[in-house]
Amino acid sequence: MRETFLDAAAEVLDTDPNVAVVLADISAAQLAFAARKHPDRVLNVGIREQLMMSTAGGLALAGMRPIVHTFSSFLVERAFEQVKLDLGHQDVGAVLVSSGASYDMPTAGRTHQAPGDVALIDTLPGWTVHVPGHPEEARRLLLESIPGNGRVYLRLSAQENAKPHLGAGLQTLREGGRGVVLAVGPMLDRAMEATADLDVTVLYTSTIRPFDAAGLRSAVEATGSSDVVLIEPYLAGTSAHAVSDALSESPHRLLSLGVRRDAEVRIYGEMADHDLAHGLDAGSITLSVKEFLR
Numbered sequence: 001m002r003e004t005f006l007d008a009a010a011e012v013l014d015t016d017p018n019v020a021v022v023l024a025d026i027s028a029a030q031l032a033f034a035a036r037k038h039p040d041r042v043l044n045v046g047i048r049e050q051l052m053m054s055t056a057g058g059l060a061l062a063g064m065r066p067i068v069h070t071f072s073s074f075l076v077e078r079a080f081e082q083v084k085l086d087l088g089h090q091d092v093g094a095v096l097v098s099s100g101a102s103y104d105m106p107t108a109g110r111t112h113q114a115p116g117d118v119a120l121i122d123t124l125p126g127w128t129v130h131v132p133g134h135p136e137e138a139r140r141l142l143l144e145s146i147p148g149n150g151r152v153y154l155r156l157s158a159q160e161n162a163k164p165h166l167g168a169g170l171q172t173l174r175e176g177g178r179g180v181v182l183a184v185g186p187m188l189d190r191a192m193e194a195t196a197d198l199d200v201t202v203l204y205t206s207t208i209r210p211f212d213a214a215g216l217r218s219a220v221e222a223t224g225s226s227d228v229v230l231i232e233p234y235l236a237g238t239s240a241h242a243v244s245d246a247l248s249e250s251p252h253r254l255l256s257l258g259v260r261r262d263a264e265v266r267i268y269g270e271m272a273d274h275d276l277a278h279g280l281d282a283g284s285i286t287l288s289v290k291e292f293l294r
Contacts, residue, residue: 057086170215179227213246
């Protein structure tokens with residue numbers, strides 16, 4: 001997804017003179033050619049993430065459309081005050097594009113992990129949040145985010161599904177009668193595998209904010225079940241409030257699966273080790289869903 005994003009960003013710089021890319025060293029080498037072509041619109045501020053965000057705010061105030069990119073822990077967590085004030089409080093827009101997701105770089109340690117990034121963005125009003133599950137989805141969502149002046153967070157991951165799903169809102173990929181499983185972004189393939197033998201409806205989305213409340217209500221009504229399983233690639237329960245709001249007029253049960261809240265996982269290992277530790281591998285998801293439905 002990251003390489004696809006960088007290629008698309010370079011293309012946009014060639015075609016839209018109002019777009020600027022702001023970096024904090026990360027991916028600067030990949031955009032070096034674009035920087036030589038557009039030295040006034042590819043700005044690398046060095047390892048100064050707060051300055052990166054403030055620069056984006058200034059560009060937006062001047063009428064530019066900034067794309068801001070670095071690892072998620074630096075983009076959202078480290079520069080959160082500037083996200084809140086220099087974009088939100090000033091009521092200007094930007095497209096924030098992260099890489100690294102929750103634990104894409106486990107050997108880099110906790111400094112490069114950000115399972116709480118979407119939950120943190122969720123504390124601010126007016127944000128659109130995209131969580132693509134495939135590089136083609138990432139490209140489309142980036143290009144759709146450029147027009148206008150909205151505040152957009154595009155969360156890229158090294159984990160991806162086998163094929164893209166380019167529809168809008170909640171997409172129904174399997175129908176069943178025992179409950180609804182909502183998979184977000186790169187969680188889809190393992191959710192499909194985990195529930196292959198279960199009589200459940202599987203929904204997919206790559207856009208989690210705004211939340212497709214009407215789509216969820218329709219799916220729940222179609223199944224005739226009040227059970228909902230939410231599978232997100234970041235902090236467990238991040239979208240629980242959105243699900244509850246959508247179903248506020250009908251009794252329901254919700255199981256939220258995602259990165260653990262109860263303890264920090266203090267391992268390096270590989271991404272698969274972290275999936276297992278957080279119960280986000282297909283086998284663990286199967287056990288969790290079966291126990292919930294039982």
